Amino acid sequence: MGSKLRVAFFGLTVVLGTISFSHEIGNNPRNLTSARQAKVFSLFNVVSFNNGPCTSSSSVGSGTNGNRNGTCYTSDECTQRGGSPSGNCAAGFGVCCVFYLSSGGSTSQNCSYLRNDNFPSGLSGSSGQSYTINKCSCDVCYLRLDFLTFSILGMADNEEVMGGMCVDTLKITSSSNEPIPEICGQISGQHIYVDMDQGCSGNAKLDFSFTGTASTRIFEIKATQIKCGSRSTPPDGCLQYHTELDGRIQTFNYAPTDETHLPNQEYAICIRQELGYCCVEYTVCPDDVPLGFTLGVLEPEMAKHDSDCESVDFVGIEGSSSACRQSGTPAMLYSKYCGDKLNDFTEGKLHVPICDCTPPFLVRIYTNMFSDKSIAADPNTKPSRGVCLEYVQIPCN
Template structure:
């Protein structure tokens, strides 16, 4: 076959593929084409996350046509130069259907100051029937803080249509937090930002990354887990931490995936945090309020860690109660709680008010580490 005939055949093949509208991620390699032209290879663009040439927002590897349809911005190349790193952003009154889309405030990347009461809505729709869950990463989130009772009276983040139910009382600083939301029987979630410039004239900003998970994805959070972590060690901060007072009306579950070979999880105070802030919740009704209390002792603001045993010294102690409140996770160093109950979960609960003596409570920052089973 002459060179001209090869060129003409290749051109005809490319035209035919474009006519079919083959999309990324599909099987586009024809075996007959490979047999005819073994010196050619088909590059598949699989819509994986990509690092843009500039900026900190992750993109998705698309074709030029896909990026244009998604109303994205080309920011570099991917797939060995055959694809483009497409950065997709959404703002008020948008509908999100693309993975790795970022929901941003008006005037982004700058912050803004609302002139009065402003409402900014965004819809998050399932792109296909294989999707069951979405993860929200709060790259930045700075709203007006709660009032002296921990109530979000000026600004509020509201999420509707998701399971588990998201706390309705979210405001202040949520930067660095994340939440996993199930679509359930719905095909769409909605997220609303309510800001009141008359009540608080400070600047606001938000930058929320949206990641979709298929129903059988390994990284999908278990049912009922608003926050989910998949590492042997890490830290978790209460929603709104270290704002004082901490948010009211919280009721959610933090889950940590057990690593292979893990027999227990040990919770402790985060290192490097101010001593008075690292664990600061409503004081229990008796002095030794950090030993794990029965329900009538820690019944306002607390964390619940289901344990088979607790550890306050080098010697394991018998099982105690599962609620912790007050000004430290434990009364004595090393301020640790060990749990062998799987899955590894912690429930966070706050009530609707804060007594005058508790208005400086900030919530908690707790670190975890997973450990192998103890020898019997």
């Protein structure tokens, strides 16, 4: 009699072929030969494995550590779905399939890389490009966009004389109608969360518009879909979400050149509070102190806060001060900071750490359409680069 044996190992399911045994061997050589042949398995008639995430052999490069992520498929499945095999997975029975979209298009793959045509070289033309990400399953609620490499033309004027306008633009929309500010310039290393709404038909769109010809345009954006209720899901209203004990926050187009911050920005950067931590401390990035905080500059070399920041660009940190007060009488608390020094002392001329002990922890970025220069009593003669802050969570007492 025959039977099939199903064996599971390394996440694989292998169905072995029919196994037959002879019980009447005796001394007949022919019977011995038949027995040996019967004991040979017809292995790997069927091999199945989960189409889960995998790490490819394709390096991200561009100063970013690590390799691109993919999905584990058979070689044929990868080709049929339009992916690119890059390394093995499932103990060698599958390939790590990486999905790229170049020059626009649409995809419903869980992890995809949106790139300009001619990547890793600069964009070859100046025509606009549009990308659509459809949900890979009904239980997806968010899309995370990681700007691995992103350089398109930025502001027309780096001193914000006329309030500034983007030469190129990236406009992101979704089926949830969540308001997302337009982006341009240098965004490498940043990320954005996009609400894809509930239901099965949700999607997100990225529309690029370019003005004139430039050889410096280049981008690669990793698009990862996130299930509803996942620990990685951001709170409502958070365009960016940081989940580490410490990290760095920057406004868009904050670059090592004389670029200026973007106009018409209004969004929240949220920090996930970890167990046993009660405060977050913010400091101006130490490697960029001269221009690390230049937002809504009313008077050069001076700090402003709260009512002074009502009609200008500002950073919002609700219920904060230069003192971490977790118990006892609270210090005077502030909610807005502007100028070119981060300080809760009016007209302070030095950067000081600002502490927030009133969760949820978030930083609001607000910029208007007007220039710092036009409203300054003493004209702002240096680029308003925006804000670079380092944060660290402080343990509870």
